[in-house]
Amino acid sequence: MHPAEPAIPSAQWWGSPAAWPDVKGWRVHTIEDVPTAPGALPGVGHLHLLAGRRLRFLESLPGVGPLVRIRLGTAPVYVVTDPVLVHQVQSSKGRSFGRGKQFERMIPLLGHGVITSDGELYHRQRRVIQKAFTPAHIERHVASIHRRTKESCADWKPGRPVDVLEVMKALSVAVTAETLFSNRLPEGVLAQLHRVLPVIERAAVERPMLPKVVDRLPLPYVRRGDEAMARMRALVDEAVAACRERSPEGGGDVVAHLLAARDPDTGRPLADDLIRDEVIAMLIGGVANVPTTLSWAWYHLALRPGAERRMLAEIAGIAGTAEPGHAVTTSTDPRALPYTRAVMYEAMRLHSVQLVTQRTTAAVELGGFMLPSGTDTAYSQHSLHTDPRFCRRPEAFSPERWLPGSDWKPPRHSFVPFGGGRFKCIGDNFAVAEMMATLVAVGGSWRLTLRPDTRVRTSLREPIPGPRGLMLVPEPI
Ligand code: HEM
Incomplete structure (x- = not known):
């Protein structure tokens, strides 16, 4: 599936627990x-x-x-590989699971925002932030995503290769910053956020896999992460201060909701540190996965001209009506642009988050095994989405499998790009609208082709492994 990596033999197939007899009454x-x-x-x-x-x-x-037990050094982590069990962890047995190793290890780096917190604090934070992700808010942003994307492609030169991942990352930082601050960001802050975010993202992916002691070692890699984080805190403080000064009520953005929130017990506003951590959590969440998914989509389209033609023809069908209102309806309407939507889903299936951890907070039975309280568990969206039991030719990029009339439907709970349960991605609907609006905006004017000598590597620095070295050549349509 990943040509650069030699195969690892698997040990034995146990069958799906969904097909087992009821484990009750068994040992x-x-x-x-x-x-x-x-x-x-x-x-x-x-x-x-x-x-x-x-x-x-x-x-x-x-x-x-x-x-399956895996060991990070000597520490065991129990990886849940069956979608039915993953669903139990997120839903019926969700009360016995909290955040796991990965998130705990991110706290020294990212603080106590909604990505890492748990318990009562988490529920309060989530309720406040959710207010900025209503369908009305999403619709408002879509028109601006469409416009921004058009602007950032405007200086492309036909035939001159572009680093698509870099372009998608810059766009995503700008789009996420707008959901947080509307247009109240001080001059220059956006460019600096764009510089520090990839360093922090890499640290947030890699450090949780390593023992805690690594954080204290005088390694250039650790120092770079810490410095980027210190810079990020300063930038976010500056940006929040500017919002307070200019118009605290903003335009219903995330920062406005955070500034207006009151502690239900004391009636006090949120502490500055918490507001900052929250903004950092949203920035990291917002820019982490959309750029890699979109870049892979362009890569696969460049390799499959038939799929590309079909998507561009679909987009051309609506391109005549280029007014922003149209971008909104086509990007947020789940019935619009079925092939373009299928391209997006197929890119999400083939390229998903590597690993998400949880930890049991009480003894719990899972798949016939009794897990004591404090057991570290995890699951991998990547391995669920590429499991040949659930998807024929999982390594093939085939948007057609998502179209109405296809004989394939992902088995229940086997396609979960945004996770599930109480920790499910807060930006799921926003992400879908953002990706659709970007595909429509680029695909309305450009086709992106691959030079024959291009060598793309899968990099593990992002939560969704990204395409390194992906230079695509824009040709005007
Ligand atoms: C392709 C796009 C995206 C994918 C595949 C994705 C995937 C995920 C996944 C798998 C999680 C962890 C769920 C869990 O712990 O079980 C997550 C959490 C999160 N995501 Fe996303 N995400 C995407 C886009 C976004 C966007 C655009 C935003 C913000 C605007 C965002 C904000 C967050 C936040 C804040 C969390 C933590 C939520 C919580 O724990 O309550 N994500 N995302």
């Missing part, structure tokens, strides 16, 4: 009975596989069992 196995993934080394565990062949390794885990 429930203890956590010691959970099979360990092959390839662990003493003291290192599976870290060498996670470092070098991460995607292959994650793809091999369903072959070991519905619940």
Whole structure:
């Protein structure tokens, strides 16, 4: 599936627990009975596989069992590979799971925003931020995403290659900043955010896999992450102060809601530190996954001219009416542009978040195994979405599988690009509208082709592995 990575043999196929007889009345196995993934080394565990062949390794885990022990150094993590069990973790058994290792390890870096917090604080934060993601708010932003995308492609020169991931990242920073601050951002802040965000994103993906002691080592990699984070805090403080001064009520953006929020017990406004952490959480969440997904979409389209033609023809069908209002209806209406939407879903299926962790907060039975309180668990959207049990030729980019009339439907709970349950991505609907608006805006004027000598590598620095070295050549339509 990832040509650069050699295959990892899987151990054994256990069958889906959904097909097992009811485990009640059976001996429930203890956590010691959970099979360990092959390839662990003493003291290192599976870290060498996670470092070098991460995607292959994650793809091999369903072959070991519905619940698989991996080791990060000596620390065990139990990876849930069956979609029915993943759904139980998120829903019926969700009360017995809290945030896990990954999020806890992000706290020193990102603070206590909605990405890392849990419990009562988390619910309050989520309620406040959710107010900025209503359909009406999303619609308002779509027109501006469409306009911004058109502007950022305006200086493309036919035949001159562009680094698509970089363009998509710059766009996403601008779009996310607008959802947070409307147009109250001080001069220059946007460009600086664009510079520091990739460094922080990389640290947020890689540090949780490494032992805590790494954070205190005098390594250039650690120093760069810490410096970028310090810079980010200063930038966000400056931006929030500017919002307070200019118009605290904003335009119903996230910062306006945070400034207006009151502690239900004390009636006091939120502490400045918490507002800053919240804004950082939203920035990280907002820019992490949209650019990689869109860049992969353009890459696959360039490799499959038939799919590209079909999508561009669909977009051309609405391009005559280029007024912003039209961009809104086509990007937020789930019935509009079915092929373009299928391209987006297929890019999300093939390129998804690598791993999301949880930790049990009480003893809980999962898949016939009893997990004690405090057990670290995880699941991989990437491995669910590319599992050959649920998807024929999972490695193929085939938007057609998402079209009405296709004989394929993802089995229940097996397609969860935004996660699920109480920690589900808060920006899911926004992300879909943003990606649709961007595809429509670029595809209305340009086709992007791949030079034959282009070598694209899958980089693991982003939560959704990104395409490194992807230079595409724009040709006007
Ligand atoms: C392709 C686009 C995106 C994908 C695939 C994606 C995926 C995810 C996933 C898998 C999670 C973790 C869910 C869990 O812990 O179970 C998450 C959380 C989150 N995402 Fe997204 N996301 C996307 C876009 C966005 C956007 C555009 C925003 C903001 C504007 C955003 C903000 C967040 C936040 C704040 C969280 C933490 C939510 C919480 O724990 O309550 N995401 N996202």
